[in-house]
Amino acid sequence: MADTHTTTHAGLAHHFDDMEQQREAGTLGMWAFLVTEVMFFGGLFLAYILYRSRAPVEFAVASNSLNVTMGFINTLVLICSSLTMALAVYFSQTGKRNRIVLFLLLTMGLGLTFLVIKGFEYHEKYVEHHVPVRFATYEFKWEGHASASGHEAASIPVDNGKVEMFFWLYFAMTGVHALHMIIGLGILATLVLMARRGRFTPDYHSPVELSGLYWHFVDIVWIFLFPLLYLVGAHLH
Amino acid sequence: MEIAEKVIPPRTHYLNATYGVKSWLLTTDHKRIALLYLASVTFFFFLGGLFAVGIRLELLTPKGDFVQAETYNRMFTMHGVVMIFFFLIPAIPAVLGNFLVPLMIGAKDLAFPRINLLSWYIYTLGAAFTVFAIILGGVDTGWTFYTPYSSTYSNGNVVLTGVGAFITGFSSILTGLNFIVTIHTMRAPGLTWFRLPLFIWSHYATSLIMILGTPVIAVTLLLLALERIVHIGIFDPALGGDPVLFQHLFWFYSHPAVYIMVLPAMGVISELVANMTRKNIFGYKFVAFASLAIAVFGFLVWGHHLFVSTQSVYAGMVFSILSYAVAVPSAVKVFNWTATLYKGSISYNTPMLYAFGFIGFFIIGGMTGLFLAALGVDVHVHDTYFVVAHFHYIMVGGTIMGYLGGMHYWWPKITGRMYPEAWARFAALVVFVGFNLTFFPQFLLGYMGMPRRYYAYPEEFQVLNVMSSAGASILGIGYLIPMIYFIWSMRYGPHASANPWGAFGLEWKTSSPPPTLNFEKTPVVTWEAYEFTPREEMVVVSVRDVLDETLRPRPVGSE
């Protein structure tokens, strides 16, 4: 574990022997954390698999009522944000301060765009009475017929309870995902502040790399969510 | 084995390096964080114990005459919730693990000291929610929160308690993460994996379970909260859900959780047996791999809690066979510890007494696990006091004995003081007697048919219940005595040297208490684990030699 500097690097924490060890520890820590996130989302995916296998028709019909256009745009937005994040990491490795800040801000912008579009989608669902809650003033309603694209579903018998199951899974999974995005935005904001102060150099840029890992993970979760939630039974049209 | 000469304690060490409340509440020193946890878990141990007192008092008589049914139901629930989430799961890893992992591997601290502190704050926040729930009246669903009772029918503080457990889970995850990264990346030069103390192996295995299992209980509690608040219907058959799904999700974590509770204790026992016999653990590699095997297999057996839950017969068989598989590595460990005693130099001090106690209780607890894994028998004893006795033998007879043994063993390292040995041995004896009296009758009660969570029971069960309650009062005394002398020793106990036990391990190569950065100089390791005698003198034993030697009297002053 030879040190590349004879003096201690400013970013070296007191309990590590050298930057190499610090970097190794940070990277392993982030990967281990992402594994826990897989387990966390895993519980929701398990519930999804279980209920979809019990109600394939209802899931298809309910999925058809989601706004695929918005979902698709969001997917593109997130993929682009992963690109800008990767570029931010690249520039942090080469020490270009302004570029780091630029790409971090672009990533944040794209992340924010994702959340805004999600907000519109949620609003749409709210208006259509597809939010699966029951309060005095609001109740879930499913008519079991025309979906967004006008397909007549009356000939397929549909159990409203199972349709509702799809929707709560939709809100739970995209909701938890959105929460992770918001946390990601917070992390990116912190990075922007650090980058502006010139904290990142070719020798020390782990925070950017590790945050990049987190951001890519959140992106990948969406790549799974999109087809599972939006594209079920699209062939039924 | 008191220290004959007067010991001069180090001038500056981690306890007196800085003063003031802030220096403790904002510390990043793993040793201080361990003490923060010590204070918290001790509080919760006694809180959980208080609920246990209530339970055993009620069960003295067949009728429900001490408290109301509703109150009793809340008492046993809070006993379980507090003991499991706030004492048993954190105790050894967060107190002894936090303190010792860096010391044992020759590091200055854990990999992420600030995350370590954060994990204590998260624990405290979760604990605050739970205490708040208790003040508001607690919850009455049992610590298992089975739906639909918990999601639709209970009028206790389900969500609040669930939130408390949810938050505290993150503390567990962060601790596990810290340990894994530390053990991988911060071992001292020369400290290869198979030179590590078995305490480290156990904690590594435990950490794997913590990071993989805890997120699942988090999402389960989240779903329970959603069900309860907005009635999404995931567990409600009227809305198309499945109540048994909850049981699967819950036990997917909660079974591995019991290994989170017992593996660290096994790690402590390995340390105690090795150091109190002054030789390497027999079959070191097997014990190390057994820890990993337990962690892996532990994830595959959750369905043995669902044998009578209307789960399919074939699923039951799969889980039963896997449950027997997970018993084997635990048995291997017990055999290896026993074999370590052969030709050891065995000391009878308090830590060793606790180790003996652990082994004895674990044999019974483990063997009774075989009863429960046997499908035909489990149908009869599921949800009876047989199960209660089984898990208390492991968690109290196992984990708590390991915890107390470890606390006594490392007390001089942690505080720089020795506790009074005579009182400590006496307390160990009281605990041993009290524990058996409390829990052994419960096996019999269970087979006779007394269900769990009953606050009134048929007359014929009274005698055994009275025995159990009597034992509990003795056990309680056994736990109070160490509290008293530990506190006493912090002021009046004799100072301890760097290595009062003549033990082996990096933690004994630094002063008692250690300096803040643990070592004056980073050690370079050139020896094997527990190498009391140089490697060249190691022998391989054959069974014939053992029998030969064992049956021949040992000459005086040999070896």
Next chain:
Amino acid sequence: MQVPVPFSPDQASSYSGQVDALYGFLCVLTFVVGVVLSLVIIYFAIKYRRREETEVGKPIEGSMKLELAWSIIPFCLSMGIFVWGASLYYKMYRAPGEALEVYVVAKQWMWKFQHLDGQREINELHVPVGRKIKLMLTTEDVIHSFFVPAFRVKLDVVPGKYSTMWFEPTKAGRFHLFCAEYCGTSHSGMIGWIDVMEAAEYQSWLSGGAAEGSLASSGEKLFQQLACNTCHRSDAQGRGPVLEGVFGKEVQFQDGQRLIADESYIRESIITPRAKVVAGFQPIMPTFQGQVSEEQLLQLVAYLKSIGAKSPGAASTNAQPAKPAPPQQ
């Protein structure tokens, strides 16, 4: 196999002795292992006690032979125990060919029994000795568990589905019934008795009779009251399938799936009719969730069983049940 073990309930079912045998074996095994290990530990602890302060133990690495031995032997032993336990379990869960059926509905905090003859009991179940008794259980609210220690049987009751258990009492007497899954305030009060009677006594208890007539006839009345017969006509002119002869036969659904019509299918069709729609029919049956209690559902089930495939004539206590349904767990 009647192996009496100490501290156990009465052996009152054909199955109890078998469970006790396995339990007894495990007790002996535990005792032997415990005693042997304890003796070894104590012996070593005394023989190898530390004699002077600086003494160390003899360094012994290990022994592959021993490790293999004490891994393989316990593993084989465990597998043996597994097979023993699993075979008991399988026997216990496999529905018996012919049995006296009783329907059980649990609710906070009581057990309600409905005999096919129409007798209703609460918290106390009368059954004849020496006959196989099959219980079909469900619950109105939360999960409970039907536990009779003397019979060594236990089964959870889960809302929204039927679970089935059977036992054969082998001696007359009064045996505890407990609820064994925590279910709320009066969980410990949800207890009762199983009264096992000699054949003659049982007959005279039976002839005490029930006010409303047999379960199936109550079901028939309900069938008409709820106007089921307007769509499910016997002449195949109705909007719903003919129900005579359905129970116990294979049904085909719109999506191509098939299954044998059993109690759970009947219940599901009444509560969530759109879950499975019979091929060739419209999904227009309304749900009766909330309009029928679990007990009424069981009456309807009993009625449909009585007019199902293979059963001639009206139902009675000794009615031949339709082809046994696959185990409902």
